[in-house]
Amino acid sequence: MNSFVKGTLLLVVAAFFGECLEFFVNMILARELGEEGMGLYMTILPMVFFVVIIASLELPVSISKFVAEKQRETHYYMLKSTLNLTISFTIVFVAVTALLLPYIPIFNGYHPYVKWLVVLLIPIVSFTSISRGYFMGVQHMGKIALSNFLKKVVQLLLLFWVYQAFQFDLQMAILIAIASLIASELLVCTYLVAAYFIQYQMLRKGPNQYMNGKKVRKALLAVSFPTTGLRLFHSFTHALQPFLVKAALISAGFSSVMANEHYGLLAGVAMSIGFFPAFIGHSLMTMLIPNVSEAFINNDNKKLIRLLKQSMSITMVYGTIAVFAMNMFAEPLTHLFFDSSSAVFYLKLLWPYFLFHFFIIPMQAYLIGLGLVKDALFHTIWSHVISFGMMYILGSLESFQMRGIILGMNMGAVLLMLMHYVTICKKLGVSVYFMKKRFIY
Numbered sequence: 492m493n494s495f496v497k498g499t500l501l502l503v504v505a506a507f508f509g510e511c512l513e514f515f516v517n518m519i520l521a522r523e524l525g526e527e528g529m530g531l532y533m534t535i536l537p538m539v540f541f542v543v544i545i546a547s548l549e550l551p552v553s554i555s556k557f558v559a560e561k562q563r564e565t566h567y568y569m570l571k572s573t574l575n576l577t578i579s580f581t582i583v584f585v586a587v588t589a590l591l592l593p594y595i596p597i598f599n600g601y602h603p604y605v606k607w608l609v610v611l612l613i614p615i616v617s618f619t620s621i622s623r624g625y626f627m628g629v630q631h632m633g634k635i636a637l638s639n640f641l642k643k644v645v646q647l648l649l650l651f652w653v654y655q656a657f658q659f660d661l662q663m664a665i666l667i668a669i670a671s672l673i674a675s676e677l678l679v680c681t682y683l684v685a686a687y688f689i690q691y692q693m694l695r696k697g698p699n700q701y702m703n704g705k706k707v708r709k710a711l712l713a714v715s716f717p718t719t720g721l722r723l724f725h726s727f728t729h730a731l732q733p734f735l736v737k738a739a740l741i742s743a744g745f746s747s748v749m750a751n752e753h754y755g756l757l758a759g760v761a762m763s764i765g766f767f768p769a770f771i772g773h774s775l776m777t778m779l780i781p782n783v784s785e786a787f788i789n790n791d792n793k794k795l796i797r798l799l800k801q802s803m804s805i806t807m808v809y810g811t812i813a814v815f816a817m818n819m820f821a822e823p824l825t826h827l828f829f830d831s832s833s834a835v836f837y838l839k840l841l842w843p844y845f846l847f848h849f850f851i852i853p854m855q856a857y858l859i860g861l862g863l864v865k866d867a868l869f870h871t872i873w874s875h876v877i878s879f880g881m882m883y884i885l886g887s888l889e890s891f892q893m894r895g896i897i898l899g900m901n902m903g904a905v906l907l908m909l910m911h912y913v914t915i916c917k918k919l920g921v922s923v924y925f926m927k928k929r930f931i932y
Contacts, residue, residue, distance in 0.1 A: 495798065498632040499778045499805075505636030506770035512643035516650060517763045520668055521828040523654050527748070528661050530733075530755030531600065532668055537730035538597055539669065542609050544722040546584060546616040550577070551624035552780060552859060553714035557707075558628025559781035560788045564700040566625075570691060572704040573621055573711060581617040588613060602666040612673050619680040622687030628781050634686055635777060638679045646675040717864040721855075721871060728875050733758070735879060736896055739886030743895075753833065753893055760828045761837040765845040768813035772852030775802050779853055783860025795861075795919055802853040810849040814842045833893070840897045847904040854911040861918055870910040878903025 521529050554573060558566060592598065592606040626634045649671040659667060733754055740750040779802060786794040817824070818839050825834040858867040878899050885895025916923045 495778055495782050495801070498630055499774055501632050502636050502639075502774035502777055503771050505640045506774050509640045509643040510767055510770040512640075512647045514763070514767060516643070516647050517759065518827055519647075519650050519654060521759060523650075523664055524661065524668070526752040526755045526829065528665060529759040530751040531661075532665050533755060533758040534733045535597065535601060535605070535665070535669070537726060537733070538595075539609055539612070539672075541723070541726040541730055542588065543612060543616050544719065544726050546581070546613040547620040547719075548577075548580060548617070549715045549718040549722060550620040550711070551627060552718050553711045554621065554624025555627035555781050556714055556784045556860065557710055558625060559630075559785045562700070563694075564698055565702050567691075567694040567697075567699045568702040568704075569707050570621070570625065570694070572702070572707040575704070576708055576711070577617050577621055581614050584617075585610060585613050602662045605666055605669055608666075608669055608673050612676065615673070615676050615680045619676070619683055622683040625687060625690065626683070627777055630778075630781060632777070634683065638683050641682065642675040642679045645678050646671050649674055714859070714864065717868060718859060721864060721868045724868065724871055724875070728879070731879075735883055736886065739883045739896060740892060742887040743889050743892045745892070756829065756831055756834045757837050757893070757896070760825055760831070760834040761841055763828075764824050764838055765817060765841055766848070768809055769845075769849060769852060771809050772806065772849050775805065775853040776856035779856040780860050783857055787861055792919065796921060799857065799915065799919065799921075802857070803850070806849050806853060810846050813849070814846050817845070818842060837893065837897065840894065841900065843901040844897070844904045847908040850908045851904070851911060854908070854915060857915055858911060861915070863914060863918065866914050867911065870907055870914070874903045874907035874910065877906060 520532060524532055550573065554569075557569060561569070589610050592609065595606075598606045623635065623638070626632075650668065653667055653671070654664075736754050736757070737747070737750040740753060741747060745753070779798065782798060783795065785791075786798065821835045821838045825831065825838055828834065855867055858864065880899075881902055882896050882899030885891045885898055886893070888895055891898070913923055
């Protein structure tokens with residue numbers, strides 16, 4: 492068994508237990524917040540993730556790619572330059588965010604402390620990103636797996652204890668949900684940063700090859716900026732989606748309360764269940780970025796094709812099983828959250844959206860490893876423009892409503908997957924049908 496499969500299996504096992512815990516977290520939130528509260532929580536969550544993406548500057552991706560491509564002797568000066576860059580960026584971003592957040596209207600319907608919790612999250616994410624990227628690059632996947640698992644354990648225990656011990660109004664209950672998320676991030680940060688500084692000291696004492704700080708920053712930002720743009724666009728669309736869906740449903744005849752409740756069923760129930768198996772895709776993504784980067788820099792086309800075949804085969808197996816299980820057991824699964832026939836219908840109708848997203852996750856990692864981040868960004872923009880347009884047009888029709896929303900989501904996922912796949916095959920020079928090398932006459 493090669494290192495790619497071993498590392499993937501380790502991450503998959505840890506992520507499986509983590510996702511099981513995440514499932515229980517969402518069940519607790521659904522029962523404590525109710526349909527309206529769940530809708531409000533799912534509406535504010537994309538904004539929190541938007542800040543997280545900017546704070547991380549996608550350093551886990553750029554650092555892991557850099558470390559995988561370079562010799563060990565260069566790692567110390569690279570990490571030293573990265574640390575200086577992160578400290579400077581964090582100070583500036585915290586100051587800017589603290590000034591701007593009070594004027595962002597999306598926070599008006601929430602507890603006033605929510606915005607300050609978001610500010611607190613910035614330095615936590617920034618410094619976690621350095622250590623996470625380094626351990627991904629040197630393929631110390633045990634530390635990544637343990638940190639992901641610890642995060643879910645702490646969040647679940649905090650939510651269970653606080654909600655059982657005290658009673659809160661809706662605003663305070665949502666604040667507690669966000670606070671538990673940030674507390675779990677803080678624990679992960681403490682663990683990873685401590686492990687990182689142990690490795691950092693070991694590198695400092697070993698043989699090192701000097702690298703110019705400006706050159707390091709240029710190499711990192713050449714990957715970080717387009718990858719951050721990609722993630723920011725994802726986050727922006729996720730933040731925009733609740734308002735788009737609600738506006739379309741209101742145009743179709745829903746009241747604002749009904750639109751909020753149905754979005755809560757879609758995002759808080761159907762999508763929580765549907766994306767449960769995606770932990771396998773994210774594990775593949777974590778392993779693919781350094782492996783594809785290393786193979787590409789060494790012009791090892793045989794390994795690149797093998798990695799593509801392995802990742803697509805794994806995705807086909809677990810994706811097909813997951814979609815079949817979701818359709819067979821849709822009713823008992825959704826009833827773990829709410830006793831709602833609408834949630835059952837939404838889960839069944841979304842199967843193409845989930846299946847094709849399972850393929851999109853490792854393909855995105857593959858594009859990053861091949862240096863095609865800009866292609867991934869353009870694909871994402873085009874697919875979302877078309878998808879959102881169809882979601883609003885079809886969702887606004889009284890005869891379609893939520894079915895129109897879901898049809899637009901499904902179409903966007905299919906389009907994005909196909910664009911990613913064709914671009915990868917073209918880059919590797921393989922057929923999109925049989926994945927064999929094409930002959931050039």
